[in-house]
Amino acid sequence: MRKLADYLAHNHGTRRVRVGRERLRQLLRKHGLTFQSTKTWKESNDPDRDIKLARIEQVMTEVPDRVFAFDEFGPLAARPHAGAGWAPAGHPDRLPANYHKLHGVRQFHGCYSVGDDTLWGVVHRRKSAANTLAALKSIRRARPDGAPIYVILDNLSAHRGAAIRQWAARNKVELCFTPTYSSWANPIEAHFGPLHVHHRRIEPGQPPGVHQGHPRLSALAQRKRPPPRRPGRTTPRTHPHPL
Secondary structure, three states: OHHHHHHHHHOOOOOOOOOOHHHHHHHHHHOOOOOOOOOOOOOOOOOOHHHHHHHHHHHHHHOHHHEEEEEEEEEEOOOOOOOOOOOOOOOOOOOOOOOOOOOOOEEEEEEEEOOOOEEEEEEEOOOOHHHHHHHHHHHHHHOOOOOOEEEEEOOOHHHOOHHHHHHHHHOOEEEEEOOOOOHHHOOOHHHHHHHHOOOOOOOOOOOOOOOOOOHHHHHHHHOOOOOOOOOOOOOOOOOOOOO
């Protein structure tokens, strides 16, 4: 607010405006203006963009209880997360900046029912056509009546193999692919955001930010940091090995 007021008062244009910060805040609020970060976007170059979007909108409007969405969320890794808790003034608890990735990463294969507003999924090591087909079968089991269902998903190669298309045709599953650069058209994307937020309790004697159910992470968080080096010394002092 202060910088904006200074700019208006000292800009090199033909008109300079002197306004107090409180009045400037009122004007911005009145006109619905807020300070925001610039965001990037991509325009879809899919030649069938309008057809795909129209089909997705049609099924979600006419038969929402038969519509599902599928996508992968990842990569995910088990690692310590910083939290908050009570500590002596000026001595916050700390977590190591580096940690050992003992088990690699995982991909969450998520399935979402639009009509039931229900999200479920399975964690796998990687994306693959076999894992996609397994997820689609779990979606089909959610509506075992044999009537057609519609699954919204993106154009990843693991989503549109021959085996998947043949299975979908036999089981009355219509695959509604989103256009390129149009992940926003998949309703499951809105539910992946909250998965980034992890609320962890802090138990007595437990390092802040580490969930009680992860003893490996708790031990990692309790690992002491190496002592700091002396100011001005770039390498630790070495001593000759005694003979």
